[in-house]
Amino acid sequence: MEKILEVKDLKVSFQTYGGQVQAVRGVSFDLHKGETLAIVGESGSGKSVTSQTIMKLIPMPPGQITGGQILFNGDDIVPKSEKEMENIRGKEISMIFQDPMTSLNPTMRVGTQIMEVLIKHQNMSKQEAKKRATELLRLVGIPMPEKRVVQYPHEFSGGMRQRAMIAIALAASPKLLIADEPTTALDVTIQAQILDLMKELQNKMDTSIIFITHDLGVVANVADRVAVMYAGQIVEMGTVDEIFYDPRHPYTWGLLASMPSLENDNDAELAAIPGTPPDLTNPPKGDAFAARNQYALAIDFEEEPPMFQISETHFAKTWLLHPDAPQVNPPESVMKRIRKLSSNFEKPVLVKEGK
Amino acid sequence: MAKYIGKRLLYMLISLWLIVTATFFFMRMAPGNPFTSEKQLPPEIEANLNAHYGLDQPWYVQYGEYLLRILKWDFGPSFKYKSQTVNDLISEGFPVSFLLGLEAIFLAVAIGVLLGIIAALKHNKWQDYTAMIVAVLGISVPSFIMASFLQYFLAIKWGIFPVARWEGFMYTVLPALALASTPMAFIARLTRSSMLEVLANDYIKTAKSKGLSSGAITVKHAIRNAMLPVVTYMGPLTASILTGSFVIERIFGLPGLGAHFVTSISNRDYTVIMGVTVFYSILLLVSILLVDIAYGIIDPRIKLAGGKKGE
Structure with a gap:
């Protein structure tokens, strides 16, 4: 195209x-x-x-x-x-x-x-x-x-x-x-x-x-495709299916978890992402989302994460995709929707170094 | 529309009647009368004069007669200017004040709106600051000082315009400038703030996103929306400028209507006070009506009440 x-x-x-x-x-x-x-x-x-x-x-x-x-x-x-x-x-x-x-x-x-x-x-x-x-x-x-x-x-x-x-x-x-x-x-x-x-x-x-x-x-x-923006950067981008059924960035997880759905109405409290976005006059060192991120790793506060590629069309900017990162599961409400997508690469590929 | 104007004319008559009544009684409450002067008049002569002008009648008769005369557009004789009626005074003085006023209004609106637009478009740049300094000067320098300055430089020093008197177009320029300076400054400030407000609106961004040039955006989208406050100010401004300025007419030696406003009061010249006030009120009411009609033309959201069409 x-x-x-x-x-x-x-x-x-x-x-x-x-x-x-x-x-x-x-x-x-x-x-x-x-x-x-x-x-x-x-x-x-x-x-x-x-x-x-x-x-x-x-x-x-x-x-x-x-x-x-x-x-x-x-x-x-x-x-x-x-x-x-x-x-x-x-x-x-x-x-x-x-x-x-x-x-x-x-x-x-x-x-x-x-x-x-x-x-x-x-x-x-x-x-x-x-x-x-x-x-x-x-x-x-x-x-x-x-x-x-x-x-x-x-x-x-x-x-x-x-x-x-x-x-x-x-x-x-x-x-x-x-x-x-x-x-x-x-x-x-x-x-x-x-x-x-x-x-x-x-x-x-x-x-x-x-x-x-x-x-x-x-x-x-x-x-057709979705780009998720946070603090002036695209943190995850992919097709609609990739973002909705196989999200990789904790911020995307947060957004999806905070979406009201027909299944969880009365019992479950609607999730929210704690805190507020950072002040962009002095963007924080490392990952801008780290301070609000319950899955943040030590390196998130030190160094900006690079962009990883999960499939031909799917990108995410998080250290969680690094080969050395611990295995982390998204929140339960997001877990429920995750599907195995056939188009994914075997392993996320690092495409761009963070600075 | 016709129904609306008819209704407004009726309200105008009521306002006018209230103004006439209030002026009539306040005037009578003021101490002294037209024949008070340093030289005490013999009581018989004063009684004669009072009888001649009908001042010996009870107040309700005088008031009733006065109302009837106003309906016939007859303001009666002047007490001070013997052999002249108030109608004569107005028809002599008004053309001068009117012409001068029109010139001043034209200058004030043309220059004021232009300065305001430039200031708004060049917000916080030197053009803005210059325009606003001019505006502050225009507002804070009293018109009589402005008049003397204009006379000194443009007439006496450089000899471009005549100093005073009323003998042709050239004679009108300086007094019109002096008269226009304050309203011009006011209009400039009004236009500027209203333009800034309009330019921050979403529809200006829409116009820009259509690919219109900033000139086209200003002319087609911004000015019309920014003019409402200026039009509001135009109503009272027109009335006060058209009826002349005592100070300016004095300084330039013009035979306008302004002088009568002031001298008639100190003279207790009852009929002139009444006549000039009624005349001024009519002008004011008419210009306010015109302003309201202009609103409806400028902003289609303002429906002139009366016609229920379109609802």
Whole structure:
């Protein structure tokens, strides 16, 4: 499959009064055509910053890309100027934001907000753009689009607005769509509708999607592959099956264990990961997760773990995969779901030294 | 919409009646009368004068007659300027104040909004600091000092504009500048803070993610949303500027309406006080109505009550 996006050792930091916050600390991943990659992690893990950096939407300054490459169709985005970015944003890569209540301009007709993209990127005239905007509204499942196209966002419900946002994002048929928690602000039935719509449109348009969320239920529903982020790094990455049925990183275990399931309702207390994420102005020495990790080894506090490869597609950044590490079993609720995957290598292979 | 405006006009009449009544009675409560002066008038003459102007009638008759006259847009004769009615005073002075006021409002809005936008777009850069220093100066330097500065440099030293009097367009520039400086500074600060707030909104990020240039984002998405506070301020500003400024008109020797506000009170010139107050109130009420209508046009979420359409 054709690689559409390659992020290589991306580092992003923000200059604040308290010092330099290293929000993203060496993230690497790639994305194929038509594929959906979910990035999961708790608040402050750097998932939104990573995705917004791909479109260079983070405010610079105070934000700064301190290292790495973002290859989009083989072309590095990092050194591109604002002017060059304008031809990429909305046309090649577009974005859907978390809160549909605030991400549309309240004083501009919904149709006009869609037309802007068409006029800018597809050189349409106003009439053509309006016709196309109406079609797009119909495509995203908004009834009576002829009437809706001249309405203002406050006349739309939350789910409708997110549909309109999707219409804006897909107006110029981008190759990559970044969805930053697109269903977090919606209620559950609407969430399901929006997810279905996104999947349907992805199949129609052959768009790749980066889906940012902290809802693992959503991940299982939409993603092909999953990247788990913690403290500005990807700690585990693999296919959905690998992450859900054969997780290797203690942080992934923690996330999965804290997911409510239908089996353990009354008796078992819902597990939580103790503590809070580290302060990224001074990232801790060794493994950033060590302080919250009940399985932490002595070396975790000393040296950052390297990346191990478990299968062709499965990577995890933990010392537990080292040949010398003691045998450790994940928590019981995670144990129950583990399956033997045939694609795994015989032994985890060390692929990249930690620093 | 027509229903809404009709309702508002009715409220305006009620407000106007309250203003007229309050002014009428407060004015009468103030010690002295139009004929108080250093020279004591003989009692017979004062009685004659009172009879001539109807001041010898009981207060409710005077009040009733006054209300009736206002309905006919007749503010009565001036007590101090013999042979002139208040209507004459207003129709002489208002065009001057009006023209000057329009110029000042135009300057204040154009420069103020521009400075505010530049300051917000270049937040915490030198452009921002410069604009805000200008704004602080404009707010803290009183208009009469500004006026004297303008006269000294632009008129006396460099001779670009005439110093004073009212004989043509060139004569309006300096007083308009002096009049505009404070509201301009205020509008600049208002625009800046409101723009900063708008620029932090999610929909600005959405606009950026569509590939719009920062110019297009500012013009199409930010300014309109940032204008509401400025429009709010425009209501009272328009009324107060259009009716003229006593100080500025004095300094530049202009025959505007502003002077009558002040002198009529110290003269106890009852009819002029009333007339000028009523006139000012009408302007204020109309400009507030216009502001409210402008809200509805700028922000579609603000539905003008009255028409239940769309709900």
